[in-house]
Amino acid sequence: MILSGGTCRELMARVRSRIPAPHGLTLGFAGCLVQVTSSSRGLKEALADYFQEFLCDGGPPAVRISLHDSEVLSVPFAFAPKAPSPGKTRVKEEWADFPDGRMVRKRLTGMLFLFGGGEHLAVGPCRANTNQVINFINNRFIEWKLRKGSLLGHGAGVVAGDRGLAVAGVSGAGKSTLALHLMAAGARFVSNDRLMVTRRGAGLEMCGVAKHPRINPGTALTVPGLSGLLGPRERARFRAMPRDVLRTVEEKHDVPIHRFFGPGRFILTAPLSGLVILNWAGTGSPTVVRSLEMPRDVRLLSAFAKDTGLFYGPFQGQDTKAPTLSAYADLLAKVPVVELSGGRDFVQGTKVCLAMLSL
Template structure:
């Protein structure tokens, strides 16, 4: 154990030697090994990531997860600023021991992040989604340190060609992505974070092993997803006005293998097309697909731009001080190499999926 991890575990009064249970996530070019002090947590993670390779190998990244009562560290916490349009306290942090200690205000979870050590402490079993996010953040750091550009986008591969879907907040990127999954040649790549890097064939897109987390409106408008809700929930939600249903934040996981079958997930593909949803819920027009030059639609590119967040650490060990977004030029450098379409007009997921898949 390195000195920085030793120091932080002593301060938090925990013991990583108790982490006797192991879970491996083999992402081919990056191997993550997770060690925990509870078998139940490892079992939960194995089940969540069951569609991804879990072969044991030498770890590129090692993560310790300590199930415990809520720790109460007394540090000079600073609030992490929320992104535009979001309010309320969510994360606070302090940079210490050549890393960052981050406190989830609502759940009490505490995470330590450095380029040498990764640690989660608290009621992990009650907050599996935060634990999954922390594990994925380590892979996201790896990709960004390998010069991939972070994107706020969902993505599928259709007959081997990648399609990314981006939208401004609440624009329906996950709903459309899951509609595109109906294509027999479609495979799920990613739901909310996509990483792009130019290569000799064009642009490589890589997703993260995170299942789609969707709102009830997405479920009710896709027959394949209805089984996620029990009949009573369906009845209750169907009674809500459409505008209220659209804005309802109540997340459900989509188990891709259960809904779409086995072997319907892959982590990377060559990117062919980006769909930027710029449609209007109040419009009765049919959606319109228009090919655009990213250089001439820089405001629209904002839909795909995303801050790496408080866990991001560059290869030299530096963290961000706030929700900074990578430079526009980094996005243009990759988007100029693929087909980019603006989707305007009214919102109609079925129609848009149909006209797009006819050309896929």
């Protein structure tokens, strides 16, 4: 199938007419009803299992998404490559803009994502790339929140009682691992990697996305209760590795929160009562704890400020400026911010975070 010609909305209409999507479910994300329809019953069932804590009865949806499982489509458009993230070399995504929307293509899988004018569609080998579909659904919710005035943060989030804590840091700093250690100590989970922050009354509210943590074997073996994520042979193999070698193993596993921590432990909104920035450098030396003052330490906020990426405009003819670091500093001016530097130590990091949550 060749997908060409017309506006973004016309292209989406063409896909829907050729590949109907009759199988539906409704998700409730922090006051936002998301209606998802799929051409594949198997994909719908996989999504219902993944999002099971967020399934809800139907109602007027704020976001409608259709998923169309097919072969990789031919799309004769001029795509612009997205520059790789810092430290990376491979181009993974490219995009083409229309006056009424955008098309994003994943180079490795050929998946296409079209959105604009309140419409959202994915087409391609969806069933074989469920994780990309899950990310797209969550991205559409993120856009909905950002258009209501939230700032996007790169961080994990947990909550204990009426206090919530965000954990920020560059990729690989240990945000998810620290959040899971806090879960093992009794906290509830808010988000794995993305947080939308907004003012709520006299304080701040953080909102996460319905994405389960994805961790490496080293984390599964060190966080209490997660070793069962690996089979007996895998556990034995990884436990036999030197710790410095184990830390380099990249083999991602989903951690379904409801399965390992019980129902009701995954919520999407919580007060934002504090922020921890992970600035660790290796292991072996003591962790250093330092309270930061805003906006004097605005430079470190770059670890929390998050670019919206390709899944949020502007499109052709639009001029939307990204928030500045000063905007993040102003928003977080009254929130306690702590930096953890020195050696990476999750036991010490957990103690610091629990102390902030119990204030």
